[in-house]
Amino acid sequence: MNRKTKRILLRTVTYILCIIIAAFALLPFLWGLSTSLKDNVEVYSLNPTLIPKNITFENYKAVFHDTSMMHYFRNSVVIALVSTLVTIFVSLFAAYGFSRYRFPGRAPLLTSILFIRVLPRVCLLVPFYVILANMRLVNTIPGLVLVYLIVGMPLTVWLLKGYIDAIPIEVEEAAFVDGCGPLKSLFLVVVPMVAPALAAVGMFAFILAWNEFLFPLLLASDESSRTLSVGLAFYIDETGIQWGQMMAASILMSLPAICVFSYAQKYIIKGMSEGAVKG
Amino acid sequence: MYALKKKGLRHATKREKRSWLFGILFILPSVAALACMVVYPLILTFLYSVNKVLLPNFDLEFVGASNFMKALGSSQFPTVLKNTLIWTFGSLFLRFVLGFICAMMMETGFRGKTVFRVLTLLPWVMPSIVASNLWRWIYNVDNGILNYVLKQINPSLAINWLGNPSTALVSVIMAYVWTGFPYIMLMLVAGLQGIPKEYTEAAQIDGANSVQVFWHVTLPQLKSFIMILTILEIISGFNSFDLIFTMTGGGPGVSTEILGLNIYRTAFQNYDFGTASAIGVILLLIVLVAFLFYAPSNKKKQA
Numbered sequence: 001m002n003r004k005t006k007r008i009l010l011r012t013v014t015y016i017l018c019i020i021i022a023a024f025a026l027l028p029f030l031w032g033l034s035t036s037l038k039d040n041v042e043v044y045s046l047n048p049t050l051i052p053k054n055i056t057f058e059n060y061k062a063v064f065h066d067t068s069m070m071h072y073f074r075n076s077v078v079i080a081l082v083s084t085l086v087t088i089f090v091s092l093f094a095a096y097g098f099s100r101y102r103f104p105g106r107a108p109l110l111t112s113i114l115f116i117r118v119l120p121r122v123c124l125l126v127p128f129y130v131i132l133a134n135m136r137l138v139n140t141i142p143g144l145v146l147v148y149l150i151v152g153m154p155l156t157v158w159l160l161k162g163y164i165d166a167i168p169i170e171v172e173e174a175a176f177v178d179g180c181g182p183l184k185s186l187f188l189v190v191v192p193m194v195a196p197a198l199a200a201v202g203m204f205a206f207i208l209a210w211n212e213f214l215f216p217l218l219l220a221s222d223e224s225s226r227t228l229s230v231g232l233a234f235y236i237d238e239t240g241i242q243w244g245q246m247m248a249a250s251i252l253m254s255l256p257a258i259c260v261f262s263y264a265q266k267y268i269i270k271g272m273s274e275g276a277v278k279g
Numbered sequence: 280m281y282a283l284k285k286k287g288l289r290h291a292t293k294r295e296k297r298s299w300l301f302g303i304l305f306i307l308p309s310v311a312a313l314a315c316m317v318v319y320p321l322i323l324t325f326l327y328s329v330n331k332v333l334l335p336n337f338d339l340e341f342v343g344a345s346n347f348m349k350a351l352g353s354s355q356f357p358t359v360l361k362n363t364l365i366w367t368f369g370s371l372f373l374r375f376v377l378g379f380i381c382a383m384m385m386e387t388g389f390r391g392k393t394v395f396r397v398l399t400l401l402p403w404v405m406p407s408i409v410a411s412n413l414w415r416w417i418y419n420v421d422n423g424i425l426n427y428v429l430k431q432i433n434p435s436l437a438i439n440w441l442g443n444p445s446t447a448l449v450s451v452i453m454a455y456v457w458t459g460f461p462y463i464m465l466m467l468v469a470g471l472q473g474i475p476k477e478y479t480e481a482a483q484i485d486g487a488n489s490v491q492v493f494w495h496v497t498l499p500q501l502k503s504f505i506m507i508l509t510i511l512e513i514i515s516g517f518n519s520f521d522l523i524f525t526m527t528g529g530g531p532g533v534s535t536e537i538l539g540l541n542i543y544r545t546a547f548q549n550y551d552f553g554t555a556s557a558i559g560v561i562l563l564l565i566v567l568v569a570f571l572f573y574a575p576s577n578k579k580k581q582a
Contacts, residue, residue, distance in 0.1 A: 010387075011389070014384055014387060014389055015389070017380060017384060018384060018389070018391075018395055021377065021380065021381060021399060022395060022398055022399060024377075024457070025398060025399040025401055025402050025457070025461070026398055026401060028402070028410075028413045028414060028417055028457065029401055029402070029405070029413060031413070031416070031417065031424055032412070032413045032416060035416065043422070044421075044422050048422075048424060048427060089308075090308045090309050090312060091309065093305045093306065093307075093308055093309065094305065094306045094308070094309035094310075096305050097301075097302045097303070097304070097305025097306040098302075098305075098306060100302070100305075101298050101299070101301055101302025101303075101305065102298065102299075102302065103298070103299040103302040103303055104299065106302070109306065109310065109313075112313060112317075113309070113313065115570060116313070116317055118511070118514045118515075118518070118566060118569075118570050118573070119317065119518075119563075119566070120517065120518040120539065120559070120562045120563060120566050121518065121520075122518070122520055122538075122539040122542045122543060122559065122562070123321075123324055123542070123556075123559035123560075123562055123563050124316075124317075124320045124321075124324070125542070125543065125546060125547075126323075126324065126327060126542075126546050126552050126555055126556055126559065127319070127320035127321075127323035127324055127327070128316075128320060129546075129547075130323065130337050130552075131319070131320065131323075133337075134337075146315075146316065147316065149312045149316055150312070150313075150316045150317060153309060153312060157309060182301050182305075210406070211406035211407060211408070213406075213407055213408050213520075213521045213525075214520050214521060217524075218543075218547065229406060229407075229408045232408050232409070232412065233408055233411070233412075233525045243416055243419070243422065246412055246416070247412070247413075247416065250408075250409040250412040250413065251409075253406055253408070253409055254404070254405055254406055254409045257404045257405065257406055258401075258404055261400070261404045262397075265397075265400075
């Protein structure tokens with residue numbers, strides 16, 4: 001076998017592997033998308049096709065007309081937005097403090113924040129339930145926002161700290177000379193410089209909150225505070241699961257994540273790969 | 280700056296004290312959150328694990344180690360532990376195989392590389408609940424695409440994937456591998472990019488073939504990366520909940536129940552908060568040991 005045939009062979013193998021893996025990655029999603037665009041006859045057809053024969057948006061319409069789904073959707077949006085805002089504020093202060101100041105207990109604290117990321121969250125369920133029950137916050141939105149702090153915070157603190165570390169201290173020193181306090185310097189000098197990263201991290205926190213399932217499953221189990229993720233897991237009516245609608249709702253729920261990742265991919269991937277090494 | 284720390288509070292200058300004060304003020308909100316939402320709950324978990332928790336007022340009655348006895352002695356515990364280990368290490372292995380193949384292909388470079396990367400990231404981006412729904416539909420007994428394809432080959436191949444004790448765990452693992460392998464790919468690609476090109480080039484000039492280069496140059500360089508990833512994956516395997524809970528609920532029987540689901544069921548279906556906390560403590564200790572392997576390798580990398 002000469003060099004050239006060997007190279008062609010290698011190429012072919014690479015492409016075949018690529019196609020197999022891409023199919024494995026994509027087909028489940030495409031299949032769901034296709035199902036969501038079919039009418040009920042076709043969804044349960046004995047000879048299903050990947051491309052729907054007649055594309056219909058009935059399933060999507062049905063989801064949008066489902067009042068309880070829309071209610072869960074609103075809950076998810078409110079909870080994710082509020083918890084993202086709180087998380088970003090808390091994390092921004094923390095990241096700035098950890099990045100710019102040295103104080104006793106700094107290193108152990110940073111490690112403990114790192115530890116939250118790997119903490120088995122199931123272990124926290126019982127105490128969370130008891131704490132929130134004592135505060136009469138079970139099945140309320142403020143209760144969930146409080147709990148979501150630990151969902152987003154560990155990652156946002158570490159990501160933001162990385163970005164603030166990258167800004168040379170000299171930039172801020174100029175501001176200090178001009179009489180800026182640390183708080184002013186944070187908001188007038190540092191925040192504008194990390195603005196794109198801050199936006200990406202904020203979106204990431206939003207997605208984490210949006211996707212969260214375990215905590216709302218237990219702590220927001222009644223109709224009024226239920227989130228979309230939990231609603232979707234039990235999206236069943238008296239006749240059983242309506243797979244067409246189920247797929248339509250699932251596709252809709254994944255849209256925010258897909259949009260955010262296509263926009264903020266650069267920052268998140270960079271942050272995640274650094275995150276695995278650093279935090 | 281670190282040297283200052285050694286001098287202790289009493290000898291610190293006014294300026295250092297000021298710096299401490301500001302630093303502590305900035306991190307105060309996050310530390311408060313940490314104290315209320317992590318430290319305090321963890322203390323409660325340990326406390327409950329040696330007490331009987333009486334509902335509805337959560338009064339405590341000390342029972343010593345009996346919760347642990349009950350948890351470890353239950354007839355289901357060995358199955359649950361076995362499932363957890365199969366789940367964690369099975370998915371770890373498959374994720375790494377797929378992730379590695381992808382990363383190596385990305386390294387060789389081919390036309391459409393960027394498209395390939397973006398497309399394969401899709402599963403990782405999916406919310407866990409959506410991933411669960413997509414796979415439940417694929418595995419559906421009567422209308423699922425998997426059984427449809429299998430029926431074309433041989434009608435006897437079509438089975439109830441999630442309802443059969445012998446296939447349920449493997450089926451959920453496949454879905455879990457699906458959601459996780461892109462992350463391994465991303466990390467390995469990042470790791471590969473960190474290897475200086477001179478290393479591989481030097482080996483090639485010395486006459487090493489591509490397998491040798493991979494085995495003797497690439498892999499050793501990636502070692503610390505792979506270590507960290509493995510530990511993180513093991514931890515997240517032990518911590519998983521969402522996919523199994525929504526796809527099988529731990530069933531049929533306890534054939535797919537892992538530690539996380541066992542805790543949930545003990546606490547909120549049997550209302551035995553004490554035993555649930557005892558299992559929680561066991562899970563915590565496992566994860567803590569893994570984390571201690573992670574933290575030092577982490578420090579080395581940072582330095």
